[in-house]
Amino acid sequence: MSKNITKRSEDYSKWYNELVVKADLAENSGVRGCMVIKPYGYAIWEKMQAQLDKMFKETGHKNAYFPLFVPKSMFEAEEKNAEGFAKECAIVTHYRLKNDPDNKGKLIVDPNAKLEEELIVRPTSEAIIWSTYKKWVNSYRDLPLLINQWANVVRWEMRTRLFLRTAEFLWQEGHTAHATKEEALAEAKQMHQVYTDFVQDFMAIPVIKGAKTETERFAGADETFTIEALMQDGKALQAGTSHFLGQNFAKAFDVKFANQEGKLEHVWGTSWGVSTRLMGALVMTHSDDNGLVLPPNLAPIQVVVVPIHKTDEQLAEISEQVNDLVKKLLKLNISVKFDDRTNLKPGFKFNEYELKGVPVRLAIGPKDLENGTYEVARRDTLTKEIVSKEGIEMFIVDLLETIQKEMFDRSLAFRDEHxxxxxxxxxxxxxxxxxxxxxxxxxxxxxxxxxxxxxxxxxxxxxxxxxxxxxxxxxxxxxxxxxxxxxxxxxx
Amino acid sequence: MSKNITKRSEDYSKWYNELVVKADLAENSGVRGCMVIKPYGYAIWEKMQAQLDKMFKETGHKNAYFPLFVPKSMFEAEEKNAEGFAKECAIVTHYRLKNDPDNKGKLIVDPNAKLEEELIVRPTSEAIIWSTYKKWVNSYRDLPLLINQWANVVRWEMRTRLFLRTAEFLWQEGHTAHATKEEALAEAKQMHQVYTDFVQDFMAIPVIKGAKTETERFAGADETFTIEALMQDGKALQAGTSHFLGQNFAKAFDVKFANQEGKLEHVWGTSWGVSTRLMGALVMTHSDDNGLVLPPNLAPIQVVVVPIHKTDEQLAEISEQVNDLVKKLLKLNISVKFDDRTNLKPGFKFNEYELKGVPVRLAIGPKDLENGTYEVARRDTLTKEIVSKEGIEMFIVDLLETIQKEMFDRSLAFRDEHxxxxxxxxxxxxxxxxxxxxxxxxxxxxxxxxxxxxxxxxxxxxxxxxxxxxxxxxxxxxxxxxxxxxxxxxxx
Incomplete structure (x- = not known):
């Protein structure tokens, strides 16, 4: 398989666009600005989701689901937020198509099916969620509300790029309500730290933690905490934000609680989110001219084994040994694939897994069988070594940890130099x-x-x-x- | 906690609506026809998703994600499908709001931001997915494509009911492409069986497997397989469908492959889906006038332990013993909650867990401490027994299995009588x-x-x-x- 990817040094942006498509992460769809997330890309996103979801639940949050649509009057209730998103909203105005009387087989919007009030496709869900919290909060006993949602959102961007800026994207959005300012601020900071830990420990991307200036703040927030990562081309990427909303949404949506003395107060809020944009950060932090480089903690396939053989007999012997290894690795929770397709050459497979960023590749041929060894190749450093098959499971466990750590260390060194x-x-x-x-x-x-x-x-x-x-x-x-x-x- | 739910015998429909809200499963939102799925309801849905996702992956499917929007011209390509959904489509016509010049703080749709082509919010994704498959399929080597998507869809229903019929709902939709008719038919039947196994073994709902008549078939399918369940009020509920699409979408979207002889042929398709509607089936199959009854395999909390005490000393002694039991149950993968809130009476808690359908409730008081026992109550039968604390973990494991089985058996008996x-x-x-x-x-x-x-x-x-x-x-x-x-x- 020929990769044919533009070199980073030639055109970084082109390299990125080509790699995302060729490595089967995502592609443009027939809908302006919207992407298709392909199975391999989605498998990485699923790993990210699973880890984040675990971290959210460990910090006491529960998942829920709120509507895709926001009526215009609800959308405009928090003025700053509305103004911040008004320029990039997809708007539903009708609810029915009908047959085109002039054009058989074609459909037109039915003018008799105009909505009384336009619906905004959520660009973010503060409005719909705070209008719900009004019903859920009466007393201090109802607080805190610690809720997260996994959802799609739409922001009608004019210039889009796969993962980095798309009209529709996937994300999670946490929305919490608290009795005191201190507690809400602590929550916003806690989630800022959760994002930091996730991005550094799982994505192997170092970040700088900070607060946004007023200009760069989330529309409707009193404070926005951010984590900022550095891409290989020297440009920054905002990897996650956590907002302290003060009482802005509580006031806009009239969300009050009776405190322990029975006095009514507005509640304090936070919201926080990361999105499929992180996929772009993952690519642009680690990958190289040969393709993706994935950190072991997020790689859908952590180890691939490629047999090198001339005869069916050799393949049979190799398979027996490898199947045994595969079982042992699976028991250690390592995701491993034995690629025994016979219609493809080993070189083709090597190229494919390099392109897909599989962290560790084992190759085994007749000589290895004789010597009781595997050839072990690292994707991140493109180095190889010969390793004895005895105890190779634990060698691999250690190697995956080493790769995870060294990928972070290299990114950190690059970042600090810049x-x-x-x-x-x-x-x-x-x-x-x-x-x-x-x-x-x-x-x-x-x-x-x-x-x-x-x-x-x-x-x-x-x-x-x-x-x-x-x-x-x-x-x-x-x-x-x-x-x-x-x-x-x-x-x- | 007073339940105040209408009795089923008085008004089944009212009972359902009230129970869904009071048991914290879902509620109506401020958006016409759209629901909020509350954390407790969403936790059940997450369990359903996890199990289905596992079954899909075990049968070789991978997840991906396709756009929310479908351009009108793409939507109308498969005529029968388009006609089937045209009457209930949410349609995006504009992409920007602007300040209302006549009304400070209000927004209006910007007439200068009209889309060249209207976008349909997906009511189902065949159109967008088959327009993508056209790019992915060239040769028989690219087949089969076995893809699933977890997503939200919108069907603009005029009369809506929580979970059963909502304008927006959550679902999964599988979309597969195959080289032969036989293989596609086998896939449609396989997924029909996967749904049957899931609904019977996890939801404890017996179903009748069958094929739809032409009138009731999915718009664009050559054959629709269905599983039909019976609710307590004698009405049927379609619990899942799997469609054999023939070559209809392949022809509409020109998806061809070169077979082994190099000849071009249209591919064969299937699609299959289940939705949050299943939550409604779960409620209406098992629950009673006291509240939800959840099968152990889907209950977010399988066992709750309620302490009964007068003094802090008693509570301390109870807690020590219960914390030990909780650890043991968690090790056995049983989700257990020890409700040691001191501001609520045991009777209030009993009521709450009855309403929420927790399958097994343990109570422990001073007398139980003395005798080395627990009071064990079953939610499904509302029966109680005294059980020795020695080996109670395994007693609970068995009891949960028994409940799961007996809930299915009771529903089956009811169904067969009807x-x-x-x-x-x-x-x-x-x-x-x-x-x-x-x-x-x-x-x-x-x-x-x-x-x-x-x-x-x-x-x-x-x-x-x-x-x-x-x-x-x-x-x-x-x-x-x-x-x-x-x-x-x-x-x-």
Missing amino acids: ITEVDTFEEFKEVLETKGGFILAHWDGTAETEDKIKDLTKATIRCIPLDRKEEAGSCVFTGKPSEGRVLFAKAY | ITEVDTFEEFKEVLETKGGFILAHWDGTAETEDKIKDLTKATIRCIPLDRKEEAGSCVFTGKPSEGRVLFAKAY
């Missing part, structure tokens, strides 16, 4: 143009300066890092005083 | 009015007679049972010859 502190705007622009990556610079704290820098350089403030050191300085653009550096980058 | 063979139309109408249930009667095989019977009695042909015996007879309505009886009922 954080640059600058003190002048000249430097700022130069680093952005030549090296890219994250730039730590002083900022005067105004939206005006933020906007100007964005207009001039396309770089945005990704976040105010949570662990930044207090450091008096002057804004890189205006020279006005600043209390610490913020993180700039061009971003996806 | 199958009546009739030979005259007078009898037909009388049984339908008095006893209800399934009626086995001869039918002349014409859609005309089927329609007339439906108009006169509201009964439809639920299916032509697969295991019916060959039996010459005369149509119950026209007296014309018939080769065997078909299954009639009023249905949900």
Whole structure:
């Protein structure tokens, strides 16, 4: 199988688009801006879902499901939120088609089936969920509400890219309600940490934790916490956000509770989400010119075994031994595939699994049978070694752990090499143009300066890092005083 | 906690509506015809999903995800399918809202953001999926395609009821493509059997397997296989369908493959689905005037333990023992909850778990501590017994199995008592009015007679049972010859 993927150094964006399709992750559909997530891509998403779902449940959340549609009057109740999403909404106006009288076999929208009120296809579910919470919350005993939803949402983006920006995408959205500000803030921070742990430990992607500036905040939030990752081309990608909503939605939807003294108060809210966008981050953090590189914790197939044989007899002997190994690996919860298709050459298979990013490949031929060995190849480093078949199960267990760890370490090293502190705007622009990556610079704290820098350089403030050191300085653009550096980058 | 649910004998429909809400399964939302699936209801759905997903994967299927929207021209490609769903489609016509110039803070549809082509919110995904399969299928080597999707769909029903008929619902839809008619038919039958096994073994609902008449067939299918269940009020409920699509969609979307001789042929298709409607069947098969009755295989909480105590000391002693039991049960994969809330009386808790359908309730008080016993209550039979704490884990394992089996047996007995063979139309109408249930009667095989019977009695042909015996007879309505009886009922 020939890969024929553009090299990253030639055209990173083209490499990404080609790889996503050729590795069978996703493809464009016949519907503008909407993608088809193919079985191999979806299998990775399922692994991500399973792990996140486990982490949500361990932190006390339950899943539920709320409607796809939001009536316009409900949608506009929280003004900032409505304004933030109004420009990219799919709107349902009719509920019936009828036969086209002028064109047999064709259908037209039935003008007699116009909805009294338009329905917005949810771009996010705060409105529909808070209108429900109004019914669910009466007393402090009903709080906290800790609910998550796995769903599809629609944002009518004009320029779309597979996984990174699609008109429809899949995500989870947590929506919680609390009796106190402190508790809601703690929840938003907790989920920020859950996302950090997931992205770092499972996706092997290092992130910088921070808060968004007011400009970049979620529409309707008082505070947005974000995790920011760095892609190989030096652009940042927002990997997950957790919002402290204050009492904004509680006020918009009149959600009050009687506290222990019987006094009515508005509840405090959070919401938090990650989406299929993470699939794009996974590809752009680890993969190379040969194809995908998947971290073992998310690989649908962790180990593949390819037999190398000339005779049916050899294959039979190999199969017997490999089937035994497969059983042992499955018992250790390792997902393994024995590819004994006889119509394809080993070289073709090697290429295919390289393209698909399978972390570990074993090959076994007549010589290995004789010597009691396997050839073990790592996808991430493209290195090979000969390993004795005795105890190879535990060798593989260790190797998968090593790969997971080293993939993170390499991404972290790359990321850290691409954080640059600058003190002048000249430097700022130069680093952005030549090296890219994250730039730590002083900022005067105004939206005006933020906007100007964005207009001039396309770089945005990704976040105010949570662990930044207090450091008096002057804004890189205006020279006005600043209390610490913020993180700039061009971003996806 | 007072239940205040209407009795089934008073008003079955009201009982159902109230129970679904009071047992925290679902409720109506602020969006016409759309429901909110509440956490407890969703937890049951998650258990159903997990089991079905396992069964789909064991039969070789993979999950994928296709777009929510279908462009009108794509939707109308398969004419029968399009016609079948045209009357109940939500249609997206615009992609942007703007500020209402006459009404500050309000939004209106932006007339400048009209879509060139309307988008249908999928009522089912054959069109979008077959338009994709066209790209995926070239040669016999690409077949079979065995794909499933978990998704939401929208059918704009005018009269809706929680779970049974909602404008939006959740479901899975399998879509497969095959090289031969035989293989596609075998697939449709296999999935028919998977649904039968799931509904009988996990939901404890007996079903009759059959084929739909042409009138009742899925729009675009050559054959629809169905499983039909009987509810307590004598009405039938279609619990799952599996369709043999012939080459209809392959022809509509021009999906061809080169066979082994290199000749181009249209592929053969199937589709199959079950939905959140099954939640309604679960409620209406097993539950009673006291609330839900859940089969152990789908109960989010299988066992609840309620302490009965007067002093803190007693509670401490009880807790120590119960915590030990909980650990043992969890090890046996039994989901168990120890309800040690001190602000609620045991009687209140008993009521709550009865309403929620928890299969087994243990109570333990000072006397039980003394005697080394638990009081064990079954939800399905409302019976209690005193059981020694020694070896109670295995007693519970057995009891859960017994409950699962006996719930099925009781439903089967009820169902079998409600199958009546009739030979005259007078009898037909009388049984339908008095006893209800399934009626086995001869039918002349014409859609005309089927329609007339439906108009006169509201009964439809639920299916032509697969295991019916060959039996010459005369149509119950026209007296014309018939080769065997078909299954009639009023249905949900």
